[in-house]
Amino acid sequence: MSNEYKITYKTENTYDNWVNNAYWQFLIIPMENDTQHDVNVEFSNSLFADNDYSINGFGFKTIRVHPKIKFKQINFEAQFSFIKDDIDPFDFPLDLDDTLANERIKELDFKIDFESFLKRTPLTSLPEGTSTNFEFNSANSIFENLQNLNDWTFNYIQFKAGVTQVDTELKDVIASRQGVCQDFTHLFCAMSRKNGIPARYVSGYLNQEHGLIGDSQMHAWAEVYIPLVGWKGFDPTNNIMANTNHIKVCHGKDYKDCAPLKGIIYSQGQNKTKYSVKVQSQQQ
């Protein structure tokens, strides 16, 4: 079974003063992978500037815009349509013997191959001396431990918008125990890496038609690498495995590698930005 998705992404930017020069980079296109295909992209901006299709430093598709005229307002609108196959998160033998996997994660070669997703970044570093910790239980399988971590993260943080920023470090998240999807994901990644399991930050869209919790804009979750199984998606904000409702755009070490929109604006004074994301699906 599969779903036909339509996503509309809009942003309106208004500036007090003339903007003489500006660059934007959008990292918002659903990626093509095993379960997402036939991606069709329509993108436009109100100034009719060229939309430059390119990639970011990690090879994910981007759109760059550089208007060649001065302006006080610019709007962007993107429409993505694509097919998303149904995902069964449990498509592997759950009674898998973990002895091999546990050996594998201790090997140097493994640590080197997954170095990017095992290292601590400023956004995924636990504060020195914190008592906040999630330790894997050796009596459980890696998968069970990750499910428990998902549950633990879900219960540790209370979902509340407006408390944290995109660059909030874990020490502040741990202090307030409030945050949004990127905070859940950063904490989950930090704990997974600490236990030797590679974890990457995933940026994408969430289909909220079925009552899942997320931002009204873009969503974040984690993918972890389980030896002999592969990359598996966990959404700690909702305490579920990533499924058909999770539409992936890109991944990275943390939010910084995945920022949906980067702008370099040469202007003075205040600006107002409005975003809206609409995710619609139709089962085929």
Next chain:
Amino acid sequence: MANIENQIFSSYQKNPELYDEIFDSEGKIKEVYQKLFDIYGEHSISDYVNLNSKAKASFFNQGITFQVYGDNDVQEKIFPFDLFPRIIDPDEWDIIERGSIQRSKALNLFLWDIYHDKKILKDKIVPIDLITSSANYLDQMNGVNPPGGIYNHISGTDVIKHKDGKYYVLEDNIRCPSGVSYVICNRTALKKALFGVFNHYQTHTVTNYAENLLELLESVKPKGVDVPNVVVITPGMFNSAFYEHSYLAKTMGVELVEGRDLFVENDFVYMKTIKGPEKVDVIYRRIDDQFIDPLEFRPDSALGVPGLFAAYKKGNVTLANAPGTGVADDKAVYTYMPQIIKYYLNEEPILNNVHTYHCSRPDELKYVLEHIHELVIKPVDEAGGYGISIGNTLTKEEIEKVKLEIKESPRKYVAQPIMSLSVHPTYIDETESFEQRHVDLRTFTILGKDKEFVLKGGLTRVALKRGNLIVNSSQGGGSKDTWVLKK
């Protein structure tokens, strides 16, 4: 002793503890310097006072200046130029040249490896921490194949001559090594001041640097480009090395640009000209990694070009040196250079490394604790000279304190023998005479596609303060014309 008759050197004091490059241990002038010594002796010291002030004025008038950052009143300074040249005989040069190429090639292979298969880590030749703990390792470079397979197109290798008469490498500079313009200016200045001396020596030219740099940069052009368009990108005229950036662009006959002169469209890089956009294929960049593209790296960088990294990653433009090269230009990587050379080239290192003791290894820790008075102790994780203890300057109490610190956290420290840089007669303004001063040498190596070039000369830097071992220009260092003799 014969040299006393030479009036220029009549007051030259030879400290027997130091390795003098022109006098042997018995105080006799070395053969290769004899002619130079005689010619200089024909002049009086007042001639040098005169020539010295003329040389200074010439540097100022040409604008060959630099700035020291952090001063309250930022002043244009000249890099003091010394009138007494340094001579390197062909056999010694051969070692330096082959050694510089060997290191540059090994570092290039190392960079390829750690951005691809990471075999050297898996084979446990160097520890994985070298990458995980380095701020200069760029994840974005993983799997990227730079055109021609070259990362460190331009390397500056800092070598010293120790009192044992052997050359040792102190540092490999493979980010944006500077100083090559001084090499060429020093030659010009000496020719102006004392032209006659060149008649007596067969010295290799240094003015061929720019043509070789251009040729090798062109050799690493992106695929599908016939005649590449090369530019030099500078952070701007307020950068301390701006003179060099403009000099290199001028002598290569290519455009000198700033970030705002370039733009990226459809993943190709263009230069704005009065005749319209012109495609750019190879960029010799003198801007650090973090500033080259505000959309990929530091967003507050006004120096870079938005979209440049994507164009690079797509293989449409060459950046020299490649992004991420700085990871190999690291104190910790330096200590593994002998192993790195052996691993990739299956050769013995031609130039010596200063031996490094890792206090984390028990037998080496024992040696360090017993020989602190003759070692330099360096913390592995501090930069900028912070936390360094020089054994022979410590009091007994201080030695005990350092020992205690090392014993507490041995992993934190490495130790190296105290190196004694050779000395060279240098004209000193204040005393109006020639005195012994410590010198080092920076060589310039260029790697291209299946080609390499080492400038036969290099920058000899002089520590102008008596007894000072630090030769950096910001620390009051000067420089000398450096002659490599033909065979």
